[in-house]
Structure formats: structure tokens, C-alpha cells
Amino acid sequence: MREFVFALEYESGTNPVADVLDAYPETTVRSLSCHVTPESLWRVDHATGSPEALEALEEAYRDATYCADCLVKDDCGAECEIEVLDRSNDTLVVYTYWARTDVCTSVPHLALEYLGEGLLFETYREGRRYRWRIVLAGDAPIHAFFDALGEEVGECTGMEMLRLTELDPEHSSGDADEWDSLPDEQQRALRAAVEHGYYETPRTIDLSDLADELGIPRSTLSYRLRRAEAKLATSFVEGDALETVAPEL
Template identity: 75%
Template sequence: MREFVFALEYDPGTNPVADVLEANPETTVRSLACHVTSESLWRVDHATGSQAGIEALESAYREPTYCADCLVRDDCGADCETQPLDRSSDELVVYTYWDRTDVCTSVPHLALEYLGEGLLFETYREGRRYRWRIVLGRDAPVGDFFDALGDEVGECAGMEILRLTDLDPDREEDDADKSLPAEQRAALQAAVEYGYYETPRRTDLSELAEKLDVPRSTLSYRLRRAEATLATAFVADDSLEWDETIAAGR
């Protein structure tokens, strides 16, 4: 098995959910489930963020012209059902289902067509960036799929391949690194590379955001979330070592 990770970057006005997430950088959406057949698609998403961001996101999901994951910019005529399953001031769980028409297409439908059945999908949305992770067979034609996706996406979104790797169950990976989304890891790596953490700093947040071509507020949020994750993991590891020292009587 392999994992293929790529990202779409929606232009303003082409996707209502992306517009809301851009305006509310503290709000993100992660998939809990995604299933596709040749005729339909259903998914469950979990959003977290500010109260204003959650309210705006719920409204975006309910827009009549919005059909989750459909890549057709004009009205495709699909029968789309969106239903909140759970709602609080800072969380939203949404179920979406739609029946495909002759003109409908989506990332999962293209994956089913080019990569075959038995695929696993995981998604993460932050700002205008929509990251996809697909677990697929070793011999699946990833290049053909990505070319077809580019044809369907057209000019409404940018595309970036993040990685294509074999899944190795024996490979050890740092727990904190696993918990960091690719966007946060990339932000940290760039911050270190351009001297953001040096004293004095070689670059400030605005300059770094310009280099990465992301809004300053989005970059700030990614760095804060990444730093919080790493700090929490560090303190947890340090506490564990201290407990082990006490237990050993040292």
C-alpha cells in the first residue's frame, strides 16, 4: 500500500467553505469518514474553531449551490443533502450526501475511476487549502489520476503534490510529528529556514507569509498550533522522564 497526499488551493469566490475558512483562520475542518460509489458520495466532517467561524461555516454548507467536493463550478443539478449531526459554539459535525449527475465529478469519484476500489480518504481543510490523503494500492496509476484531476479543477484552484510514499508499518515516527498537519510542518520548516526563530530575527511574520504566499493570520495560526503541539509533547515527555527518575529512586 502507498499513501498519496496532495492539496488544492481554492481561489476566492470559487468555494464557499474555503472563503469562510480563509476569513476565520482559527477554524478548520477534518474528515471523519468519506465513502464513494460511481453514483454517489457521502461524508462526515468535524469542524472546530471560533463561534463566528462555526456559524459562518454552517451557513456555507447550507448554500443551495454548494455540493461537497463537486468540482463542477456551474450548477451540476445534483441532489445534495447536508445535515448537521452535532453542534456547539466551537464544534460542528456535518453529514453530506449527494447523488451524482452526468456532469458531476469530485476527487473521490476521479480516484475511484483511476485508482480503483478499496481506497481510504482523509482530508483536512484550513484557509483556502484542502489537503487530501489517499491510501491506495502500490500499482495504482497516480500520475493519470492527478492529470485528470488537473483537467477537472481547471483554473479554480491550485494543485500541489505533498508526498507519495510506501506505508511501512515498522517505520517509527515521532508522535508529535505525526500529529502535525502538513501545513503546520511546512510553516515551521520555513520559519526555521528563514530565521524567524533566530535572535534577532532575520525575517518577521509578514515577510514569511509573503514568501509562503499565505495570509499573515493563517501563518500565525499554523505556527501557534504547531508550537502548542510540540510544547505539549515536550512537557509530556519531560514529565514521564521525571516520573521514571523518581520511581527509580535517583
């Protein structure tokens, strides 16, 4: 088995959900499930954010021009079913389903066509960035799929191949697993902090200047760094504790 990770970057005005996420940087969406057949697609998404952001996000899901993951830029003619499964002040869980028309296509449908059945999909969205993780058979033609995807998304959506790795539990790295489990925005914040000398002694950049470099509020950057640091520090301490030799009785 292999895992293939890539990201799409939507231009302004090309995707209603991306537009809302870009307007509310603290709002994120991750998939709880995503399933595809040649004729249909259905999924459940879990979003977190402020009440205002989630209200705007729900409206985007219900936008008549939006059909979850459909890559057709003009009206594809598909009827998209939207159902809110859970709604609170900071959480929105949305079920979407659509039956495919002759012109419809999507990332999962292309994956099914090029990579075969038995695929596992995981997605994460923040801002205009949409990260996909697909677990697939080892001999599937990844590059053919990625080329076909590039033809479908056209010039309105950027594409980036992030990772293609073998899934080998006996040789996996715990540190790498923890890093990969961090959301994209936390990974980018940590990379930028290291590259700009935020963790040097003395620091060569302060938090405010680093936030300006990234084009995000200082509070947002501080929150992302704290969350990432807490995750990695906890993992390190727990791993170190497992390796500690028990005292003699």
C-alpha cells in the same frame, strides 16, 4: 499499500467553504469519514472555530451552489443532503450526501475510477487549502489519476503533490509520523520559523516580524508554534523514555 497526499488551493469565489475558512483563519475542517460509490458520495466533517465562524460555515454548507466535493463549476443538477449532527460553541459536525448526475465528478469519484476500490480517504481544510490523503493499493496509477484531476479542477484551483510513500510499519519513522500528524498550518509555521532564524541564538527575527512575513496575526502564529512544539516535544520525551534502560534492582 501506499499513501498519496496532495493539496488543492481554491481561488476566491470558487468554493463557499474555502471562502469562509479564509475569512476565519483559526477555523479548520477535518473529515471523520468519506465514502464513495460510482453513483454517490457521502461524508462526515468535523469543524472547529468560533461561534461566528461555525455559523458562517454552516451557511456555506447549505449554500445552494455548494455540493460537497463536486468539481463541476456550473450547476451539476445534483441534490445535496445536509444534516448537522452536532453543534456547540466551538464544534460543528456535518453529514453530507449527494447522488451523482451525468456531469458530476469529485476527487473520490476520480480516485475510484483510476485507483480502484478499497480506498481510504482523509481530508483536512484550513484557509483556501484542502489537503487529501488517500491510502491505496501499491500498483495503482497515481500519475494518471493526478493528471485527470488537473483537467477537472482547471485554472480555478491550484494543485500540489505533497507525498507518495510506501506504508511499511517495519521501516516507518516515528519522528516523520509525528511531523505528518501536525496540521498543515502548524507545519508551515515551523518551517518558516526555522528558515527565518526564529530558533537561532540570538534570534534573527522576532515573532511579530515572522507573523508579518506569513501574513497572519501574531497571536495566531504564536498559537500554532506552541501547539506544534508541544506535540513534537511530548513525542520526543515519550520516545526517549521508552529507550531508557531500567535501573538494576
